Amino acid sequence: MRRRKIAVAAGCCLAFLLGTLLNVLFIPGSEHPPPPPPRDGAPPSPPGPPPEPPEEEEEAAAAAALARQLQERYEEVLRYRQHRGAAAAGGRRALRPRERRLMDLAPPRSSAEQPRPGAPRSRAAAAAGQPRGRASGELSLEPPLLGCRDIRDVSGVQYLGSGYTKAVYKAVLNRSLAVALKAVDFGGHDVAHCVRQFSALGDCYRLAAYKIVKEMILLQRLRHANVLQLYGYCYQDSNDIPDTLTTITELGSPLEMIQLLQTSWEDRFRICLSLVRLLHYLAHSPLGSVTLLDFRPRQFVIVDGELKVTDLDDASIEESSCTSNSDCFMEFPARNFTLPCSVEGRCQNMNEKRNLYNAYRFFFTYLLPHSAPSSLRPLLDKIVNATGELHWGIDETAAQLERVLNLYKSGEYLQNTTRIPKAEYRRVPEAFIPDENYRCWPSYHHKGCLLSVFDVNEAIEICDSYSQCKAFVLTNQTTWTGRQLVFFKTASNHIMPDPDKITYVKVTD
Secondary structure (H helix, E strand, O other): OHHHHHHHHHHHHHHHHHHHHHHHHHOHHHOOOOOOOOOOOOOOOOOOOOOOOOHHHHHHHHHHHHHHHHHHHHHHHHHHHHOOOHHHOOOOOOOOOOOOOOOOOOOOOOOOOOOOOOOOOOHHHHHHOOOOOOOOOOOOOOOOOEOHHHHOOOEEEEEEEEOOOEEEEEEEEOOOEEEEEEEEOOOOHHHHHHHHHHOOHHHHHHHHHHHHHHHHHHHHHOOOOOEOOEEEEEEEEEOOEEEEEEEEEEOOEEOOHHHHHOOOHHHHHHHHHHHHHHHHHHHOEOOEOOEEOOOOHHHEEEEOOEEEEOOOOOEEOOOOEOOOHHHOEEEOOOOEEEOOEOOOOEEOOHHHHHHHHHHHHHHHHHHOOOOOOHHHHHHHHHHHHHHHOOOOOHHHHHHHHHHHHHHHHHOHHHOOOOOOOOOOEEEEEEEEOOOOEOOOOOOOOOOOEEEEEOOHHHHHHHHHHOOOOOEEEEEEEEOOOOOEEEEEEOOOOOOEEEEEEEEEEEOOO
16 A cells, blocks of 8 residues: 555656656747847847957957057156156256167168068057057167177176066176176066967067166166166067167165164164165156155165165156045055145155155164164154154155264264273284174174274273173274274283284273
8 A cells, every 4th residue: 555655656746747848848938039129220139149259359459458558658768758857947958969769779780680571560569550670769868888799798697586577687797897687577477467468479578678668767867876877778689579678787785684684783874874865866856756666675775885776667756646635645554644735736745755654664663773872862763753654754854864974973972971981991002803702783793793983982882881892903994984993802812913903901890
């Protein structure tokens, strides 16, 4: 009986499933409805998915998009080349006839190297309306000091690093001059991303090269002790691309913050002073107020102890427009600021203030106050706090740092300190202690205690502050501020003659 019920139930389920299947397959109402009538005479859409656009249309759209980017980048370069700041209006010299177009600096090609008449241009160049070959615009610069002939026989080439656009190499020219060579990085982000998107290596290279051209123009227009020097440039064929660009610049050492924190306060102060002098110049440059949009320690190098900006392809002279103060909003990871909107519809000093706050957060907070002379710390703390709150502009900040420099170089910072020696010292002229070293921080010598002093009294004060110090030696070497370098020693057991040094030996405690 139970089996019969199960069989009846199974038969009912099977009949239901068969009926549903027949309805789906044969009832006319299950067909797709006809397309809606055409509107405004437009042809009806065919059933099914929309057709893919023809490959030619996709290529044309991509070429047009790349051409727009090339034209925008090219026009940006022209703006920097032709721009005259208010401070320099009427004061700049006219271009000499012998100055040549920037994109026409390679030697003339031989007849075998000339492109064939009617040779096709790249689609992006054709879409942009750019002429074929090198002549891409009147981007003239002053004649270079160094060029292609100088880099044909370079030696000691060493890869230093790369960013989104450029690769940088160290090289030695004429076996004497060490320089940095910058070129577009074919494996970098900018070129690789462009090639993936547009499949046009030549035009993608050109797009990236315009950033180097812009940097070259800025390096020549912005002449300052804390801007890297441009020595020259060269156009030559490379990677099947004609006229690839290489710039030749001054060589600097990368800015390593960890190492910088281990140096003396005097050297760290020099870095901050160099930076402030640079930002003061950028705020009043011949181009107007210049801001560094990519403001990081890696954009700077050290040359003979001075900080110099090396990467200017992301610099800008455009001041933000506004209709109200809310449009002048600056956002940083830890702080936000709203600047006033001027009656001319520009955010007041935004370029200057952006540079200054970045200097505070990347440099001042780490380098200025720590291990500074105690009498200078209140003034240094004031500088750090004022820039961190943007209470000061660059003019006031520069004036205050120059004041610190004058106090330090003149020894005035020592006048308010109590300088009563704890011990007596015997002066031994023309003498030196070769050994008996101990380590102190920060020191100019990694195996000994070598510090700078304003005078002998400051050296005595330092020796009295170290329990292990029993003598010190004045050298004839000075720092960038003119202060004398002094070795501090743990004993005076072995004194040797040296006409360039003076030794002081502690005789009482």
